[in-house]
Amino acid sequence: MNQLFGFGLGLRTDHYAEFRATPARQLGVDWLEVISENYLVPGGKPVAHLQAIRRDSPMVMHGVSMSIGGTDPLDLGYLRELKALAVRIEPEWISDHLCWTGIDGRHLHDLLPLPYTEAAMRHVAERVMRVQDLLGRRLVLENVSSYVGWAADEMAEWQFIAELAGRADCELLLDVNNVYVSATNHGFDPRGFIDAMPAGRVRQIHLAGHETNEDGFLVDTHDHPVCEAVWSLYRHSIRRFGAVPTMIERDDRIPPLDELVAELDRARLEAEAALATAEVPA
Secondary structure, eight states: SSOSEEEOOOOOOOOHHHOOOOHHGGGTSSEEEEGGGGEEEEEESHHHHHHHTTTTTTTEEESSSTTOOOOOOOOOOHHHHHHHHHHHOOOOOOOESEEEEEEETEEEEEEOOOOOOOOHHHHHHHHHHHHHHHHHHHHEEEOOOOOOOTTOOOOOOHHHHHHHHHHHTOOEEEEEHHHHHHHHHOOOOOOOOOHHSSSGGGEEEEEEEOOOOOSOOOESOSSOOOOOOHOOOHHHHHHHHOOOOOOEEOOOSSHHHHHHHHHEEEEHHHHHHHHOOOOOOO
């Protein structure tokens, strides 16, 4: 299904030196995911690190500010910079989040859920197709975690995502932790969400940790190891979708690289066990 199958980590500044000294694969990491916005400049130390590490390690690009569901016009300057970075490092794919991140020119620094309506569907599908035309490749969109919903919703999130992927001919990044967080916060079945995803369009999987806040909501913090409930959902996902490239996100309380590689090794074992009883993807 995917040209690149294996297990990756997010490239973070804490581990630049180790990945510069030794190719990622020799460290037990098949590929690296980079946050696109950290490298949208023509030079500087971050770009120098990126280019040096890229020589030895496959990469994918992951963005946080496209605001594909926003009502402001698409930021063409940002998209040109994104395409230039892709030309420079030749990622396997480019992803961002199915959300909106600002309004009236103000960036809110959060990944905000969409109203799941037919009108929003048409709006987002048109924007996705425009972005894909500009980038010259399919866009990979990630489901976000959420804590509130819209009264205007006309369908479930999983129905919206599945329909959008077909209409816009894009691909999906299934964040299993986000599914678990949202399912717990909103009271739906996380396995039903996963089962609703179109198998042929799931390009990548994210695993991460979360916290419980003072109000009892789960919050997607990326600062803890993957919990057992998310590992269980991951096994279900692999049985459903097959061998999908998987990575672990860690953005705070970042441990030594060998601890993350050990967690990545568990993902390998979980995937291997799940593949032994995998369904035939629909």
